Amino acid sequence: MVEDGRSSLREVPILDLKNMKIISPLGRGAKGVVFLVRTEFPYKEFLALKVISKASVENKAVSRSKNDDYVFKRICIEREILSRLHHPLLPTLRGVVETEQIIGYAIDYCPGRDLHSLRKKQTENMFSDDSIRFYAAELVLALEYLHGLGIVYRDLKPENILIQENGHLMLVDFDLSTKLSPPKSPQNLPITTKPDPSKEEKKNKRLLCLPRCWNSGVLPTEETLCSNSVSSEHSSGSTTAAKSNSFVGTEEYIPPEIIQGNGHEFAVDWWCLGIVLHEMLYGFTPFKGSNRKETFHRILNKSPDLVGEQTPLRNLIRKLLEKEPSKRITGEEIKGHDFFKGVDWKSISEISRPPYIPPVCDKDLNGNNEIDVEMFVNGVFKDENDKSLENVKKTDNCNQILEFKGYHEANPFFVF
Template sequence: MEPEKTETSEKQNSDHFRSEKYSMDSFDVLGTLGVGTFSRVRLVRSKDQSHMKPLALKILKKTSILKMRQIKHLRNEKEIMEQLDHSFITKILGTFQDDYYVFFVLEYACGGELFTRMKKLGTFPAQDAQFYIAELVLALEYLHDKGIVFRDLKPENILIDRLGHIKLSDFGFAKAISDGKTYTMCGTPEYLAPEIILGKGHGREVDWWALGVLLYEMLAGYPPYYDDSPFNIYQKILLGRLIFPPHFDDVICSLISGLLEPSIQKRIGYKQNAASELKNHAWFSNIDFSSLLAKECASPWVPELMSEDDTSNFNTYPDSLDQPHAPKFTRDRDPFIGF
């Protein structure tokens, strides 16, 4: 399938769901793709015969959202995702709700999580890592140009589409900060930049730090700073003793060292043209970023699928038997109005 046809298909699917209201009755449920603290992602297919492409439906429990005081957090995620339209970022196609749940309708990336691929291979060949990291540079550049910091870059939040390209997903920690700073400590311990741990305030530079952690883990099979205890992980990050495996060459060590620079002012990603600085690094000398953005470059791995709704690249989860109580509020005081 040609990339441009795929993009056209995705655009038509998006326009369909943005232009009309729908409910769970609009879909046939095909299986579960993943589970979270108070959410579950299911594979669904529209009952509308003209829009039969599989979709991912993120289902969030209202009682849990209220209990954990996450309404503002959830609205922020929705509002950020609705303004994004990029080849390497998961598109939100619409939202709706019932008495029990809030629903996000998302495009389906059938290749599963990059995390699963990493576990299977152990380490990536350098050219494979280069391909995925280069696509992430383009996705993060797009977000940062919009004044959005992602704040949760890790293999579990990177999906692979049916052509083998990445889709950045899960914007639960993303925040619009423009040129300012934010002070909330959030993210995954191994991927946290020092300024997040120290509570000094942070900006887009934390995403470039996390990209350095991801690149190191892709090539080494483990993150640069790890431990069973989050506290010990933080201590190691703050100490900053970066040790490279013997098979890392000077060029990759230079790039990772620049991304994992504890001093924000010296880190690759601090300058206004951070993405350009990365693109011009010697490690990317053979990458044509324009062709990559147009999906004209062959991906290192293309999922083999039995059908469009094949879920074999995802873990298997049992169906939930949980039937939560509906939150008690009148419709005119419903904090979820707008989904």
Template sequence: MSEVEFAPPPTPDLESYGPNVAYNRERCYQLAQGFFKDAVRRARERHERQKELKLRLENPELLSRREQIWSHSGKLEAKYLRFLRTKEELSNYTVVKTIGKGYFGEVKLVRKRQDGRVYALKRLFKSEMISKEQLPRVRAERDALAESDSEWVVKLFTTFQDNASLYMLMEFLPGGDLMSMLIKYQIFSEDITRFYTAEIIMAIEAIHNLGYIHRDIKPDNILLDRGGHIKLADFGLSTGFRRDHEKSYYQTLLQRPAPPSGRPQNNRHSVNIDEISLTVSNRAQINEWRRSRRLVAYSSVGTPDYIAPELFSTNGYSFEIDWWSLGTIIYECLVGWPPFAAETFHDTYRKIINWPHTLLFPDDIQLSYNAVHLIRSMINAPDARLGRNGAAEIKNHPFFAGVDFTGLRRIRAPFEPPLTSDVDTSAFPVDDLPQEEGFGDGGGSGPGREGVAVGAEDPEMSLPFLGYTFKRFEKSYTA
């Protein structure tokens, strides 16, 4: 019997279908890729757990308990599989307090009804994500936190969504953030600065090892856990690849004319800030500036004080931009304000671009030679910046002589938050935030929203976020 010959398939002409077809094709590709990537990862993790269990059962001391241990492990695996199939929704949680608000969403302290555990639940409004073209930020943060299992990065447990919002269930870090610490203590000693800087180096290195650039290292995104040790958060600006930086918001601002004298644009402070007026004698002024800057951090604009000059150019950038940001934080911890603080965003940008002439150290603040050298080495040109060849060259700087980077979490932190309960929010500026019962308005019409009828799912609010759901395997399931 002769073989049947078929005509060759037609060559697809994607350009004739319009942009929507090309977009949907790309989204389907990403969804399928993410689905199978997660499936393969879970299968590998399950295989590894089985191998570890078999090795453990080879111990002669466990001979009499082998059947019991094997049976118990099987039940835990079944419990985990049920956990994966369980749909997350707002009704699974009760709100304790609002602990953060931003332009695109909010963060609430919540307690899980099933087991009473406490979490931080971050909610992002889909309408704002779409209208402000923030979808890449959402995906970047989700992917970075999902891939990370580092003790230096805030842990993401699960992500879910309803018709109006995206939700990220994360560990609650009751120590607040580094900005709150700077507001409270105003200035750090070199020993305390060395401790926090060493921990931040470990956190940035963990992210870089995954192939991510954070791009938004600042005191607001450095959180403190129950023991006072740091964890890195907020990966909305992170990117997982090297790229040429397209014409950005920062470049556009640089091209604007300077504000007229006496009428500054984007005035973000209640006091005049420049390199001349910033001295030890006006710490009250500095703290007022910090509080004003925190309000800016909650806006859609953000704060530019810590960003590297490469972000203003079209020459591209890489991992070393995070080390510039750390250099500015070290400066702020030791001096009391960021090195390029100014009255307007425009002036801050200009100072950053002209950093060789604007990086100044006040005469009335005494710093060691190693501290100044470290700062100047990190606030430097990309091809000469300390850290361009990896975190190891920063760790080897004389400023960190004697620091055991692998044992930092075994050292008692300089400041331990005095917590009174598992829902203590005294380290957060909750008094400045409106507190509402439950999840409030804007929470969507999904099944978890209390007091609101379940509405029909809107494809425009669901299709862009396909594949967003994530669940982390918790060690408690195999304990």
């Protein structure tokens, strides 16, 4: 590996499904199903394996007559981004899987579920200022690292912020991310190290027990938007651009410049951070309307109602939710804001007692059923008009698929 961690690609192991124990499905997204798996070689550890049906991808690509390779590009970009990450608050690409029917990749498994479900456990569904400060500081560090690599995340929301077994955050799901030219004067970001998995077997004992119906804790969210114009950022044939003209994001979190379609860059992530902080402080997002049109109108024209006394946190949220991206607070200005006064930015990821640490699970997660991953994923993404799954073998897998599909039709959510 090249020593410059800002641009190097790690050599990623090729994984074999035969060497994995499929514990259970965790949830589904727009393109794949995520499984909790246990590897057997070269050492035992629990991972989250995102599996995408090739047939499903091909069908979606065909439906986009002007962008036939759109979905394939998104998969390749996400995989490339994951292979570049080397930071304790971001996932490591542990390996890839490919067969004639599926494409998959494995990342770290986070037993603490996500920030959305953790907020729901708080008094009145709101975090304390001290908890917000800790989580906000970790998000600033994660986004700053990504921006230094030229990566715009573009989908920051509580459902994509997971809790690791040590209580620190992990930002996942780079499905909507894009690559732009890095900032003109990026900081020299340190290459941070993660523990050697082979020396961390105790990690397996800290897994949170799997909840019913394989729910990963990611609860229903607003519709994730993705227009055909997303391909415009690559129209020149280059992997970088000054700005992106894509229309992507999750409805309540989309910044004004994406709605206006005038091009956007790294400032969109700081807007989303402002929405997340507002949600952590008040228990709801600031611009949600009764429908998409009203939500977008509020994002473009309404100022956030920051009810309560003027505090450094409310001041920071207001500066993050500046509608003009060139005036929006970013990077070093955020780290120097009064809300973070006294924060030691170099040691945040080493804090031993974060606000919440997932409880130890004594249950042995060996899995109760043999799951055929290929059959399961193809069954989940089978044509929605075909409810019978007639071409799927009538086995325990079929019953699991029907239960899984039925549960997620009633309780839709996205994991990755």
